[in-house]
Each structure stands twice: as C-alpha cells, then as structure tokens.
Amino acid sequence: MNSNKVVTISDVADKAGVSKSTVSQYLNNRFEYMGEQTKLRVAEAVEELGYQPNIVARSLKQKTSTTIGVIVANISHEFSTEIVRSVEKYCNESNFHIIVCNAEDDPEKEKKYIEMLRAKQVDGIIVFPTSTNKELYQSLNLENYPMVFIDRYVPDVNVSAIMLDNAKASSLAVEEFTRLGYERLGIVTNSTVNNVTPRIERIDGFSEALAENQLEIYESYIKGVNIEDFPRELENMMTSRDRPDALLAGNDLALIEVLKYAKNNQISIPEDLGVIGIDDVSFASFYNPEITTIAQPTEEMGEKAAKLLLDQIMNRAESSPQIHRFEPTLIKRLSCTEQGGKEYEGTF
Incomplete structure (x- = not known):
C-alpha cells in the first residue's frame, strides 16, 4: 500500500476478511464471540498494515x-x-x-x-x-x-x-517506645494549619496513646510545623531541660528532618534519642542504624x-x-532499642 496513505479500520477489515465491527471489537478487547482464528487474522492485519487507532475519535464515539x-x-x-x-x-x-x-x-x-x-x-x-x-x-x-x-x-x-488508621499508627509507636523504656515522648510532623487529616489524626492518636500508657504529655514536644521550621523546633526540644528521649516522625519528610538534625548535632540514635517514622521509606532498612517504621500498605x-x-x-x-x-504495621529495627543499647534480633 501507499506508505503516505492513512490506514483505516476498513483497510484492516478487508485485509483480515472480516467486518469493521469485528475489527472494532478486537481493538476494544471484546473477544466473547470471536474465534481464535479470527483474532489471529485481525492481529496479523493490524501488524502488517501498521494500523494505529485514532484515540481521540474513539474517545468521542465511546464518550470516554x-x-x-x-x-x-x-x-x-x-x-x-x-x-x-x-x-x-x-x-x-x-x-x-x-x-x-x-x-x-x-x-x-x-x-x-x-x-x-x-x-x-x-x-x-x-x-x-x-x-x-x-x-x-x-x-x-x-x-x-x-x-x-x-x-x-x-x-x-x-x-x-x-x-x-492513623490513630493506630501513632499508638503502635507509643507502645513500642513504652515497651523499650522510653518515657519523654514527642511527635513532629508537617503543618496542621489546613487541617490535613493524617497529621491531625496522628497527633491526636499520639496524645491519646500517651494517656492510655500513663505517660506525661509534654505539649512542647507535640509539633506540626512547616518544613522550613523543623530545625528551629527540634533545637528548642533537644536543648530543653527535660528533652525528649524518643521522637515519632509523622511522615517521611519529618523523618528526614529528624535524622538530619541528629547528625548535625552529634545526637546518637538510639543511645541519645529513640526514633520511629511513619511510612516505611526505602532507606529505612540500610540507614545506620536501621530505622524502625510504621508501614502503610x-x-x-x-x-x-x-x-x-x-x-x-x-x-x-x-x-x-x-x-x-x-x-498500619510496625517494622522493628534498631533506631529505638531497650535501654538505648540492646539490639533486636532481626526485622519483624
């Protein structure tokens, strides 16, 4: 055929020896009443002629x-x-x-x-x-x-x-911290100004879990702030008289900020600060130490x-x-350990 000629559905039908409606059914993956030999002939005709369906025209016709x-x-x-x-x-x-x-x-x-x-x-x-x-x-x-x-x-x-289940995600973290002996717990996440659901629910769930585990609630250790304000807020927390001994990072970006702050200020994890992050980020399993996380499916x-x-x-x-x-699922690693020293035996 003329290489400059646009190949149409009629050309495919003629080549395959079938009707245009049969070709249309083939192109739309409707094979219920189509024999294998027919499918094969249409496929070969499409391939040989180099037919390209007009997606715009099809969308207008099918209204999708x-x-x-x-x-x-x-x-x-x-x-x-x-x-x-x-x-x-x-x-x-x-x-x-x-x-x-x-x-x-x-x-x-x-x-x-x-x-x-x-x-x-x-x-x-x-x-x-x-x-x-x-x-x-x-x-x-x-x-x-x-x-x-x-x-x-x-x-x-x-x-x-x-x-x-954001409340449960926070509760899993608090229970893990508590089991390992941490007592002064904090949470940091992105700004809650626009009432973003997971941030609000994770903070509320964190406070509720503290009360359920009979731990003191330190309001100054519960922060939802803009990402650029993380260094200042973390500095305020970690230089306070009774600084937190463990932090829950409310999402992956918050976790990165916590880890950056710890590195820049020679804070040892988990000896000086236990850390858990919500979201099982790709680097969690090979960061040193490996980061305990709460995974979402x-x-x-x-x-x-x-x-x-x-x-x-x-x-x-x-x-x-x-x-x-x-x-949510708790994935135990090494960023929070019993008494800041004992290691887990593997990842659960």
Whole structure:
C-alpha cells in the first residue's frame, strides 16, 4: 500500500476478511464471540498494515477518554509515589491511562489542576485533597463526577476515601517506645494549619496513646510545623531541660528532618534519642542504624482507590461513599532499642 496513505479500520477489515465491527471489537478487547482464528487474522492485519487507532475519535464515539487524573499533595513524599505506582498498575491492567499532577499542598494549584483535568475530559480524579477546596469538591459531587479521596478526607463532602488508621499508627509507636523504656515522648510532623487529616489524626492518636500508657504529655514536644521550621523546633526540644528521649516522625519528610538534625548535632540514635517514622521509606532498612517504621500498605491502598474510581466510571459504584481504613504495621529495627543499647534480633 501507499506508505503516505492513512490506514483505516476498513483497510484492516478487508485485509483480515472480516467486518469493521469485528475489527472494532478486537481493538476494544471484546473477544466473547470471536474465534481464535479470527483474532489471529485481525492481529496479523493490524501488524502488517501498521494500523494505529485514532484515540481521540474513539474517545468521542465511546464518550470516554479512558484516562483519569491523580492529584498528589506533594510528590516528594515516597508514600505518594508508591500510591501513584499502584494506581497506574491497576489502571494499565484495566486499559486506562493516568495523568499525575503535583499540587504541593497548595489549594489554588490543586483547583487549577482539577479545572485542567476536567477540560481534558478525564473520566475521573483521584486526589489527595488539601481540604480547603470544599465548595469545588461539593460541586463535582453534585455533578456525580467520579472522584476518590486518598490519604485524607474532607468533612461534609460525600466522597469515598482511602485512609490509614492513623490513630493506630501513632499508638503502635507509643507502645513500642513504652515497651523499650522510653518515657519523654514527642511527635513532629508537617503543618496542621489546613487541617490535613493524617497529621491531625496522628497527633491526636499520639496524645491519646500517651494517656492510655500513663505517660506525661509534654505539649512542647507535640509539633506540626512547616518544613522550613523543623530545625528551629527540634533545637528548642533537644536543648530543653527535660528533652525528649524518643521522637515519632509523622511522615517521611519529618523523618528526614529528624535524622538530619541528629547528625548535625552529634545526637546518637538510639543511645541519645529513640526514633520511629511513619511510612516505611526505602532507606529505612540500610540507614545506620536501621530505622524502625510504621508501614502503610501502599499497594493495596492505591489499588483500592483505582478500583473505586473505575467502578464509578463504569457505573458500578458503592451504594454510598465510605471511608476505607487500612491497617498500619510496625517494622522493628534498631533506631529505638531497650535501654538505648540492646539490639533486636532481626526485622519483624
């Protein structure tokens, strides 16, 4: 054939000796009533002719873009990248594509990304909500636009959300510190100004766990601050008269700041300071000492978010939106040890 001629679905049908509807069914993976020989002839015709489906035309005809948007709060979080990887895997297996946007915890940027994704006619959105765009979420909800929240939820917005049991994550850390003999405990995480759900829940869960374990609550050791303020807040804590003997880092970025501060100020872990981080970051197992962490089941969480969204798109949604909570897991390593010295026998 003329190499300059655009190959059409009719050309493929003629080459394979089938109807255009059969070729269309093949291209859309609808093989229920198609014999193996027919599939083989169509596949060979597509390959020989170099046929490329017109994705835009197909989207207009089927009224779907087979594309979703994923808006993460901060792509710097390893948690976010792991969730995106899991979402992409599930969507790819379902013949959907994803567009990833990084809102950087900025409500205005998040709003612009939502508007952009709508303009591109994506079929739905998975979002780590900043919580301050409540009216925008409500308007999308009223349109029955497919949407799933992940890592956070927004009160009074009726959207399914994928969440860690954040209170339990903090409780696991407090119980581990207590079991090992630490008494003056603190928690540091990112700013709570915008009422970001996991940060609030982890701090509240931490305070509740202290009370349950009959430990004194040191309010000055419970901090939710902007990332640039971490060095100053850690300095205030660690130079106080009764400085904390153990810290819970509320997420991976907080953990990095704690480790940087300890290194820069010759604070030995775990001898001078026990440390646990929420999120099992990739470097936790080979940092010296290895870092005890609270792991989130990111693969399962991302897959669940993607499934919920695609079910909405395919009109198979839940009867009513729900908050789906996932269990945290304590991974014991060497950054907090009994009496600051005894080592664990392996990783659990």
